[in-house]
Amino acid sequence: MAGITYGVTEAQNRSMRGVVAIGGSAGGVEAFTRVAAGLPADLPYAVLMALHLPAQSPSVLAQIIDRAGPMPAEAATDGARLQAGRIYVAVPGHHLMTYDHRIVLSSGPSENGHRPALNALFRSVAVAFGPDAVGVLMSGVLDDGVLGLAAIRSRGGTTLCQSPDDALFAAMPRNALRADVVDAAVSAAEVGAFLAELADSTRDRRAPSHDERLELENRIAMSERLADGSDVEKLGPPSGFTCPDCNGSLQMVTEGYFRCHVGHAWTADALLSARDQETRSALMVAVRSLQEKSRLAHRLADGAVSAAVRVRYTALATETDKALEVLKDWLANAETETGVAGTDD
Known part of the structure; x- marks a missing residue:
């Protein structure tokens, strides 16, 4: 090196x-x-x-x-x-x-x-x-x-x-x-x-193969955090996916294995897991937003100055509560299926 x-x-x-x-x-x-x-x-x-x-x-x-x-x-x-x-x-x-x-x-x-x-x-x-x-x-x-x-x-x-x-x-x-x-x-x-x-032991040894990509990836891992994108491009074609760490484009090194121009590497399973994490984070934001919307709609319905206004805000609160329950149920089922009960960095 x-x-x-x-x-x-x-x-x-x-x-x-x-x-x-x-x-x-x-x-x-x-x-x-x-x-x-x-x-x-x-x-x-x-x-x-x-x-x-x-x-x-x-x-x-x-x-x-x-x-x-x-x-x-x-x-x-x-x-x-x-x-x-x-x-x-x-x-x-x-x-x-x-x-x-x-x-x-x-x-x-x-x-x-x-x-x-x-x-x-x-x-x-x-x-x-x-x-x-x-x-x-x-x-x-x-x-x-x-x-x-x-x-x-x-x-x-x-x-x-x-x-x-x-x-x-x-x-x-x-x-x-x-x-x-x-x-x-x-x-x-x-x-x-x-x-x-x-x-x-005096075992029979396999004949080693030579793969230039292996040595290039080793150099990338030993480099500073921002790798030379031109080096990563040598590893494979664009995949059409983006890196969860930096949102840069991912090159497909082999089927189910990717690197971005910065050098972050992802296997397919890890990439799917990262997308699951992103989805859960986004949905938790949606849950908080719906909770606030529900509280506001209920408050406006309770303080309505006319029956028509009360009906309008009550209907909005009911609709929001239904969406909130559906989203909470989906998140609970997803956490049960993946064995994830929270988020970790």
Whole structure:
């Protein structure tokens, strides 16, 4: 990556077999602690862990992971050299990535509305470590991380996911299994044993493929938040859709995967979820507007100076109340179907 001149000697990296990238979302803290408890202290991998975190909130995830098992864990710092037998935990507001055996904390464009994003992490280790990269997708909703696992496999690496029946939220690992980008599904407690066995094995490696789009997307994620639109245009044709983050046009990278000119990335499921969020927000504004209209119409009916005026405002109040009930019922049903009871940034 331009501007980074880190160098690592052969002796420094001799004990490191590769890098394990572990990502999760909802239910991820519980999954991460169980993984950490089972990681052997002498594991010959550096471990990167990323959880979807609100950008402005403090995080004690590194301390939680550090107490959970024998391998020491720390909050990731930009430029730190990766070492085997250590866990580096993502911090809020930054993609956790790697380049030249160093950590890169990037404020690049969000992906699926997240920074840190799991696809950015997995893609980064795929580009940097190829066959020596391992991706592990844990509990979560929607499908962030699935494309990243595909990137690791395309470069000859190994991919795992948490067994759906072991995850608090099974959608994320289940989507990875449906996409056929996973080599094995294991429980969180079994991840450490799998990695130890992998490190000792002489497995047949896949022949890595070369995809220039993968490297371009990796550069975009490592860039500043405003990417060069001309670079994004190289990824695919206009999709006809707009980005929920910036309202810019989205290019279709592949079927069901999009990037805007700023660089924000969206899978189809995440884009649909963002549109649902927009719809709910707009309808909540409509509910508040109808509530005020109803109160005003009732007040005007009560204070009417003539029967004709009273009839007019009473009819308007009745019509507004009916519309309000229909809208409230629709919102209640939509929240029940999607499992969303409120909004989160």
